[in-house]
Amino acid sequence: xxxxxxxxxxxxxxxxxxxxxxxxxxxxxxxxxxxxxxxxxxxxxxxxxxxxxxxxxxxxxxxxxxxxxxxxxxxxxxxxxxxxxxxxxxxxxxxxxxxxxxxxxxxxxxxxxxxxxxxxxxxxxxxxxxxxxxxxxxxxxxxxxxxxxxxxxxxxxxxxxxxxxxxxxxxxxxxxxxxxxxxxxxxxxxxxxxxxxxxxxxxxxxxxxxxxxxxxxxxxxxxxxxxxxxxxxxxxxxxxxxxxxxxxxxxxxxxxxxxxxxxxxxxxxxxxxxxxxxxxxxxxxxxxxxxxxxxxxxxxxxxxxxxxxxxxxxxxxxxxxxxxxxxxxxxxxxxxxxxxxxxxxxxxx
Ligand SMILES: *Cc1c(COP(=O)(O)O)cnc(C)c1O
Numbered sequence: 001x002x003x004x005x006x007x008x009x010x011x012x013x014x015x016x017x018x019x020x021x022x023x024x025x026x027x028x029x030x031x032x033x034x035x036x037x038x039x040x041x042x043x044x045x046x047x048x049x050x051x052x053x054x055x056x057x058x059x060x061x062x063x064x065x066x067x068x069x070x071x072x073x074x075x076x077x078x079x080x081x082x083x084x085x086x087x088x089x090x091x092x093x094x095x096x097x098x099x100x101x102x103x104x105x106x107x108x109x110x111x112x113x114x115x116x117x118x119x120x121x122x123x124x125x126x127x128x129x130x131x132x133x134x135x136x137x138x139x140x141x142x143x144x145x146x147x148x149x150x151x152x153x154x155x156x157x158x159x160x161x162x163x164x165x166x167x168x169x170x171x172x173x174x175x176x177x178x179x180x181x182x183x184x185x186x187x188x189x190x191x192x193x194x195x196x197x198x199x200x201x202x203x204x205x206x207x208x209x210x211x212x213x214x215x216x217x218x219x220x221x222x223x224x225x226x227x228x229x230x231x232x233x234x235x236x237x238x239x240x241x242x243x244x245x246x247x248x249x250x251x252x253x254x255x256x257x258x259x260x261x262x263x264x265x266x267x268x269x270x271x272x273x274x275x276x277x278x279x280x281x282x283x284x285x286x287x288x289x290x291x292x293x294x295x296x297x298x299x300x301x302x303x304x305x306x307x308x309x310x311x312x313x314x315x316x317x318x319x320x321x322x323x324x325x326x327x328x329x330x331x332x333x334x335x336x337x338x339x340x341x342x343x344x345x346x347x348x349x
Pocket of ligand 1: 058059061062085086136169172200
């Protein structure tokens with residue numbers, strides 16, 4: 001049985017071409033600043049994002065946490081959108097490493113300038129100082145939603161007026177750019193620092209970059225070393241990332257089309273609810289009326305379709321470059337049948 005793995009876009013394996021690029025990479029000791037491929041990647045990503053400098057880090061979590069360490073002080077508060085990766089999926093690192101606490105603005109991962117301002121506590125010595133806003137684009141837990149550029153601009157402008165820094169968690173900024181047609185640099189413009197991942201839609205095995213002002217990145221260089229994230233011949237990883245930028249960026253539109261097609265099929269199943277307007281990129285969140293998500297996941301697995309879950313009664317399917325249109329469609333049809341069957345057997349049919 002062929003298995004279609006829709007748990008995440010991180011499950012992709014490096015293609016033949018990517019493996020060749022990785023094997024052929026020119027390398028050196030990056031702690032001595034002597035890896036030409038790492039330098040080439042950092043310079044290219046800094047230019048793409050319109051920032052002064054960029055730094056290769058092992059993961060998106062690493063990049064986000066360096067951004068927090070560089071732009072906050074212990075006891076500060078940061079503001080994030082609902083369901084933010086930095087609050088949900090980074091093992092409590094914001095508290096453990098930077099000593100900050102987290103306030104939430106808005107709903108569904110998006111927030112506007114007024115919602116940001118309402119999340120900020122008054123200025124007094126006995127109140128935490130808000131120092132940083134984190135914007136996530138696309139938003140993972142909210143189902144790959146794009147943070148609209150006008151909203152982003154307004155939030156960044158207000159943040160600046162209030163004296164706050166802005167970090168953009170752009171693990172899937174590639175998807176946001178392809179979906180909205182906006183250049184990466186425009187999406188990153190209002191942010192001080194930006195993190196991006198090569199191990200999601202771009203199909204690389206490992207690697208993320210943190211970009212921002214040279215001064216902030218100099219501090220990030222120190223913290224990267226402190227946390228054990230400085231690497232030696234990391235050019236092999238940078239080569240995979242460069243290959244991903246060259247070959248797998250524009251094709252994200254296919255993942256988006258596949259996600260939309262899957263969403264349409266599953267939305268037609270009894271017992272499933274998909275908010276189609278919110279399927280903007282490569283993630284589909286599927287709410288189940290009655291069935292338990294664990295039950296559906298187990299039954300779908302038996303039919304060769306692997307899914308994730310993000311909450312009780314909520315499944316998630318993520319499209320990526322290792323799943324083509326035909327495989328995606330057939331997985332969607334299997335999933336729709338499984339949902340209907342489990343729905344009926346849960347007595348709600
Ligand atoms: C995947 C992801 C990250 C980073 O994940 P790593 O597994 O640490 O690379 C950060 N932010 C968002 C929004 C993500 O989806």
